[in-house]
Amino acid sequence: MAGSYTSREQIEVYRFSAPVAIAVPLLAIFLQAFLPRWLPFFATYIDLPLLVVIFFAMARRSQMAGLLTGVCVGLVQDALTQHPLGVYGISKTVVGYGASSLGVKLDVESVATRLLVTTGFYVVHQVIYFTVVRALVGLNLAWSWQRELGSAAANAILGIVVFALLDRVKQRA
Amino acid sequence: MGRYRNVSILAAAIFIQIVGLAIQVKRPAENKSSRLIRVWAVGTVTPLEKAIVRLETGTTYIWHNYFYLRGVRQRNRELEAQLQQLELEQVRLRQDAEQARRLQVLVRFKEQFIEQTLATQVIGASGSEQSRIIYLDKGSADGLQPDMAVISADGIVGKVIQVFRHTAQVLLINDQTSGVGTILEQSRLQGVLRGKPSGELALDNVMAEEEVKTGERLLTSGGDQIFPKGLPVGTIASVSRAGEFLRVKVRPAAALNHLEEVLVITSKQTREPALSAAASVRAADILAERLPSVPDKPESQTSASAEPGTGNRKTAASSSAQGDARNPAKPRSSAAAQGQAGQTALASDPAQPSASPARPEKRTAPATGKPAATRTEALPQPRTSGDIPQ
Known part of the structure; x- marks a missing residue:
């Protein structure tokens, strides 16, 4: 089908229609920017675009598609901040690539796997983000394992709900 | 070579972004290329945000102004009382501000x-x-x-x-x-x-x-x-x-x-702060403005009311006239706003500015003949005589 992504892997691979592939990441970025108006903690603990990147990358099971999704979502997210473009871009590129690579080897349909994978990739994302921000942008950020693990758990739990919703829009390739 | 293709592309994607990042950090003012991406991103996200916020504001406005009006009368009464107190306070503060401005002018601040x-x-x-x-x-x-x-x-x-x-x-x-x-x-x-x-x-x-x-x-x-x-x-x-x-x-x-x-x-x-050209309003003027005003009289009684001894008396409102002449834009009480020119003999009070003959500022008692000034007892009074700047 034109405008959709497919994988050449022999395992169960999913694709998404072009409108879904564009609208869902944009909706996630929109909610990430809009919800803190009512829920100030949202920007502190939740990264909805990251959940979408992980889901799309794992479902497509294509490293190139995962990488591309990560680059695009990350750069748009960067564009909404005052920081240079590329901070979120680099972090989400790595996560998108990693999630799709892992999706090839794991059964990513089970809740337990999704919990673990989301927690792990959230921490990876934050480590890369902090490294880039401190080393390249020069901002002084304080790393707190306690807070990052708490946020990782919160994102993993929200991820279960988000992934269940997004399961409805994926199509078997 | 094909085995490492994806990893190579990943490395290239990261490398390009790092180089781009370094350029933006090094020359933030000169970098216009990222401006386009920001304009696109903001242009994509903000219209929806704007629409939702406007919908929310409109709904809240309709709810609070047309449906949810419980306690509004009571709140209005409280605010009116608060406003009266604040008007007196404002006069005092205005004089302090005038004094500060005079000092600032002296030091060319x-x-x-x-x-x-x-x-x-x-x-x-x-x-x-x-x-x-x-x-x-x-x-x-x-x-x-x-x-x-x-x-x-x-x-x-x-x-x-x-x-x-x-x-x-x-x-x-x-x-x-x-x-x-x-x-x-x-x-x-x-x-x-x-x-x-x-x-x-x-x-x-x-x-x-x-x-x-x-x-x-x-x-x-x-x-x-x-x-x-x-x-x-x-x-x-x-x-x-x-x-x-x-x-x-x-x-x-x-x-x-x-x-x-x-x-x-x-x-x-x-x-540099300039001194206000208008004379300051005294607290007594504010008090006088709150005195009750005369209701409209029939035409037949107008001439009779102008004669002495009909119950129209000079009150503290004479100073109110001065206040109004200085603040022509200030809204008056309902009776005064109806333009009762010539209604009372006090219109010829020498304290009244001659430049505004059509502004009847004297308050008289109603038909009972009771002097209006007696109402001042019911108004909020300053705690000490020093509270009212003269």
């Missing part, structure tokens, strides 16, 4: 005045904890420019950093890249207020020997050339010693996490 502001709505944020910015629903088309100060009713909020056609990006004062020139209200100690990565505010580089009290108010000093002097910033939340310096945490005056409407200062003016 120059200060910045807020000349024009633009009310805007907050429609969104960056969505990142490390980037404490908000988006406004107005942009360059509405006259916004970078480096304009943004304030709320409670205190300063931030400054405009990027302006798009119909949207503007505001850096909040609690972002770690933000800095505001401030001064403590009592001790007059100056310092730079900075945001911390956690979103807290702190006063930087205050020497340990300085005395900073918890609870003291912090105001803008005007030194940053963004915020005019004297705007509320916050209060000192805690003070602790950290080596040679003090660690001073500040609680912001504005609710930075719950901003809905803000004002952008679109125009400032630096000038």
Whole structure:
């Protein structure tokens, strides 16, 4: 089908229609920017675009598609901040690539796997983000394992709900 | 080679972004390429935000103004009583301000005045904890420019950093890249207020020997050339010693996490304060304005009422006439507004300005003949004679 992504892997691979592939990441970025108006903690603990990147990358099971999704979502997210473009871009590129690579080897349909994978990739994302921000942008950020693990758990739990919703829009390739 | 194709592409993607990042960090002012991506991203996200915020505002407005009106009468009565007290207070403060202006003129003191502001709505944020910015629903088309100060009713909020056609990006004062020139209200100690990565505010580089009290108010000093002097910033939340310096945490005056409407200062003016040309209004004038006024009289009684001994008496309202002549734009009570010119003999009072014969300012008693001045007992009275500046 034109405008959709497919994988050449022999395992169960999913694709998404072009409108879904564009609208869902944009909706996630929109909610990430809009919800803190009512829920100030949202920007502190939740990264909805990251959940979408992980889901799309794992479902497509294509490293190139995962990488591309990560680059695009990350750069748009960067564009909404005052920081240079590329901070979120680099972090989400790595996560998108990693999630799709892992999706090839794991059964990513089970809740337990999704919990673990989301927690792990959230921490990876934050480590890369902090490294880039401190080393390249020069901002002084304080790393707190306690807070990052708490946020990782919160994102993993929200991820279960988000992934269940997004399961409805994926199509078997 | 094909085995490493994906890894190579990953490395290339990261390398390109690192190079781009380095260029943006090295030459932030010259880099226009990222501007296009930002315009696209903001242009994609903000229209939906704007639409939802407007829908929410409209719904709230209709609910609060047409349906949910419980307790409005009682609240109105309370506010009217409060307004009366504040009017008296205002007279006193106005005289203090006049005195301060006279002193400023003597020392040729120059200060910045807020000349024009633009009310805007907050429609969104960056969505990142490390980037404490908000988006406004107005942009360059509405006259916004970078480096304009943004304030709320409670205190300063931030400054405009990027302006798009119909949207503007505001850096909040609690972002770690933000800095505001401030001064403590009592001790007059100056310092730079900075945001911390956690979103807290702190006063930087205050020497340990300085005395900073918890609870003291912090105001803008005007030194940053963004915020005019004297705007509320916050209060000192805690003070602790950290080596040679003090660690001073500040609680912001504005609710930075719950901003809905803000004002952008679109125009400032630096000038020497000028003395007000108009004479000051006395508290007695304010009291006199509240005296009851005369209801409309039939035409047949008009001539009779002009004769002496009909119950029309000169009251404290004579000074009210002076007050009105000085403030012609000020709305009058209903009876006075109906233009009862010539209704009373007191219209020829020598205290009445001759330039405004059509303004009948004398209040007379109703048909009962009771002097209106007796009503002043029911009005809020100053606690001491010194409360009313004369």
